[in-house]
Amino acid sequence: MQTLHLTDRETDLQLAADLLKRGELVAIPTETVYGLAADAQNGVAVANIFKAKGRPADNPLIVHIAHSEQLQDLVADVPSAAMDLSRAFWPGPLTMIFKKAPSIPNEVSAGLDTVAVRMPSHPIARRIIELSCPLAAPSANRSGIPSPTEAARVAEDMDGRIAAVVDGGSCEVGVESTVVDVTGERVRVLRPGAVTVEMLAQVVDKVEVDDAVTHEVQAGQTVSSPGMKYKHYAPNARVVLLKGTPTAYTAYVNEHATDGVMALCFDGEESNLNVPFLTYGKRADHAAQAKQLFEALRLLDERHASVAYTACPSPDGIGLAVYNRLLRAAGFEVIELD
Ligand code: AMP
Ligand code: MG
Numbered sequence: 001m002q003t004l005h006l007t008d009r010e011t012d013l014q015l016a017a018d019l020l021k022r023g024e025l026v027a028i029p030t031e032t033v034y035g036l037a038a039d040a041q042n043g044v045a046v047a048n049i050f051k052a053k054g055r056p057a058d059n060p061l062i063v064h065i066a067h068s069e070q071l072q073d074l075v076a077d078v079p080s081a082a083m084d085l086s087r088a089f090w091p092g093p094l095t096m097i098f099k100k101a102p103s104i105p106n107e108v109s110a111g112l113d114t115v116a117v118r119m120p121s122h123p124i125a126r127r128i129i130e131l132s133c134p135l136a137a138p139s140a141n142r143s144g145i146p147s148p149t150e151a152a153r154v155a156e157d158m159d160g161r162i163a164a165v166v167d168g169g170s171c172e173v174g175v176e177s178t179v180v181d182v183t184g185e186r187v188r189v190l191r192p193g194a195v196t197v198e199m200l201a202q203v204v205d206k207v208e209v210d211d212a213v214t215h216e217v218q219a220g221q222t223v224s225s226p227g228m229k230y231k232h233y234a235p236n237a238r239v240v241l242l243k244g245t246p247t248a249y250t251a252y253v254n255e256h257a258t259d260g261v262m263a264l265c266f267d268g269e270e271s272n273l274n275v276p277f278l279t280y281g282k283r284a285d286h287a288a289q290a291k292q293l294f295e296a297l298r299l300l301d302e303r304h305a306s307v308a309y310t311a312c313p314s315p316d317g318i319g320l321a322v323y324n325r326l327l328r329a330a331g332f333e334v335i336e337l338d
Contacts, residue, residue, distance in 0.1 A: 004164035017131035027140040029168025030120040033147040035137030043105035052161045055143040060110035061136040066129035082182040091121035093177040094195040124168045146294040174291035190225035192321040232328040237305040239330040243312040244337025260306030286319040
């Protein structure tokens with residue numbers, strides 16, 4: 001299959017929408033990461049997403065909508081917490097888990113009785129949904145590796161496997177949406193993102209963070225979000241997270257400087273390192289870290305790193321999302337330095 005490379009021109013967006021309505025797969029930009037989209041109500045098209053990505057069949061997808069009215073057909077009910085959160089954070093990088101409506105194919109919900117829904121803010125994503133239909137879309141990478149935040153990265157993974165890629169430039173946020181379960185008594189964060197725990201707590205009373213956000217899921221353990229049990233976001237390089245001061249970080253990396261070792265550090269903390277390095281934002285700038293993380297992880301492989309000693313972000317604000325992705329990229333290999 002020849003993959004079309006489309007622009008943000010209206011005629012291209014119309015073409016993308018037509019392909020989607022015909023059951024084809026199209027990668028689209030969103031404010032979080034690029035998504036690999038299919039008509040959410042076409043089970044065959046959705047099944048093809050899993051094939052193109054090599055995604056485990058038990059990992060459900062997020063349905064993307066452009067208007068609140070589209071929610072009614074997708075979910076069984078809208079709890080009051082969800083109403084409040086949608087008013088505060090939609091359109092934007094917040095996904096909510098609802099009891100699903102009968103119209104949701106099993107391929108989307110991976111056999112669960114719930115469905116994840118989000119309303120993206122990216123104008124290209126919104127326009128394509130308006131011109132087509134609600135879209136099921138996971139990140140547009142091959143399963144397991146870092147999510148794409150540039151159209152060229154999508155093409156690397158998906159050329160020949162999907163009908164088209166729409167180029168919308170670099171994604172603003174850089175990590176996937178915050179996922180919250182709103183079906184229970186308390187709003188529960190299943191995956192952290194740019195809508196932070198602190199922001200959620202300003203809108204709803206009871207917010208809790210699932211254990212799996214910062215802890216490894218043990219074999220056989222039941223998880224609220226199937227995606228949390230898989231190794232994720234990982235480059236070929238072995239990622240090791242180093243927790244400690246900039247001085248302790250530099251000392252540790254230099255003591256372990258052998259062939260193939262690279263440092264993935266914060267901007268401005270590279271000067272005394274004796275190994276090749278990449279940076280991913282300043283230590284205090286979590287938004288910059290989120291925006292640059294996945295591209296930095298992909299660059300490690302291009303530079304043939306075998307080990308990447310990675311400076312660990314503090315887990316507050318959007319930093320929790322960065323920390324969560326890095327923990328998985330590192331397979332939970334963390335060293336406490338101080
Ligand atoms: P991705 O599409 O790659 O951003 O991943 C979507 C994330 O949302 C995965 O971690 C899924 O496990 C999670 N997810 C999607 N639908 C549900 C659902 N119905 N219940 C719980 N988690 C979900
Ligand atoms: Mg993904």
